[in-house]
Amino acid sequence: MAKAITKRSENYSQWYNDIVKVADLAEYSQVRGCMVIKPYGYAIWEKIKDQLDKMFKETEHVNAYFPLFIPKSFFNREAQHVEGFAKECAVVTHYRLKVDDESKKIVVDDDAKLEEELIVRPTSETIIWDSYKNWIQSYRDLPILVNQWANVVRWEMRTRLFLRTAEFLWQEGHTAHATKEEAMEEAMKMINVYRTFAEEWMALPVYSGHKTENERFAGAINTYSIEAMMQDGKALQAGTSHFLGQNFSKAFDVKFLNKEGKLEYVWATSWGVSTRLIGALIMAHSDDNGLVLPPKLAPLHVVIVPVYRKPEQLEEITKTVNEKILPGLREKGITVKYDDDDKYKPGYKFNEYEVKGVPVRLTIGIRDIENGRVEVVRRDTLEKNFYPLDNIADTVEKLLNDIQNGIFKKAKDFRDSHTHKVSNFDEFKEVVNNGGFALAYWDGTTETELKIKEETKATIRVIPFDIDQNKTKGKKDVYSGKDAKYKVIFAKAY
């Protein structure tokens, strides 16, 4: 065993690191906290990106691109926003290097100091709203429904591949609207897009709902979030959508003339998901044998491994594969690789594709051709079966569907069985400490929320949309014992 994977039960976070490594998704670079996303990891990001981009366009959004650098002064405009990001900004102070006369080494040229420092964007609200000021004069200019695919930098203290890196890739939608209602609707629409994407494409069941005031995005009036459960029972915030009210339009003085001829401030939203989704994918579905990917996001759906001894045998297998397998699969839009590389043995290949989470493997040898069959292995269950060569494309197509649905169900069953209603604080602590979501009543105060966090490290992940909050009457807060306002999900989070 050249590539050992730590078992989840032994050390969950080491297991995660091992998966990233053996599946060849990413590695740390020479730059602190920054990762190199390797081709296979990037291919997954491209699948995510392509589908989301399609969904954004279906909801009438367009893409644009804004600068990487933001003048420092822009951050002064929105007080809460600065406060949220100031502590983790990379700052550009100079624009030139020179060779030092004495040491002969490259040094920063002190003569090339910037008049005003530039901040490497931690998020783009400020620079975008500065532009929107010029774009918007009339209600006829609204709405603006723009998305940007970009990288951002947040100088985090502690980083983890995909989950929290100093630089990460994401998309950020920034919309401007004439009315409050329309903006609120937009924020809700986009959290639902995220939810659909998570559940239908990532096979990742999520709870969606409001964030509490304390957990809100810096500068937002309201933040919606989708929260997923990882296999250690911890929560991962997988996507957020914010109703920003008029905070940014006021900060950047973006007004429009309405139909009545009156000047009004514009209403805003922003929403984003990042390469963190790849971390979610890994931690939700993978097992001790390696990565497990939902077929809809797998860069490669099917790999075909030939088994042979002599060149003539390989030739015969190749002929069969080319004639009877590849065309049918490709016709169905299934991505397939025939790995006839003679440098590696079948056993090596089996493991290679298994750790990389390729959903379906076909193994074919001379014996199989004689019997008109092929061995089919599904990655999620590792089940092996022989199927007739004849309608193999249909078989594989159905199998891919089964896997997509199967891993969603598995993840949902896991989440549901680790989500518990708790009626007192002892139960609460037990659920949260054992890894799980606690459904509990909350009195609605930040004070209680913070005390619970201090004692248990659990936070309110979300005030779920699909819980009728009117039914909290007569219920008591799980910690304070005061009258409950909401029924919420508490958990330890990444």
Added chain:
RNA sequence: CGGGGUGUAGCGCAGCCCGGUUAGCGCGCUACGUUCGGGACGUAGAGGUCGUGAGUUCGAAUCUCACCACCCCGACCA
């Protein structure tokens, strides 16, 4: 920023305490041969500014000082 740790071949490490010829080991890599239905084996080989700088010494991977970088555990975060 507080606490701990590590820098030696592409990767993972030993050697350092107690200085001494040519700096080792495993994996990986290259060539050839035998293998090939779950990570094959043999033989031969290539690969090193011992993190950087200064000092002690006849002699430094090893001792001293400074610096740099990274990792782990906390507080903060998508």
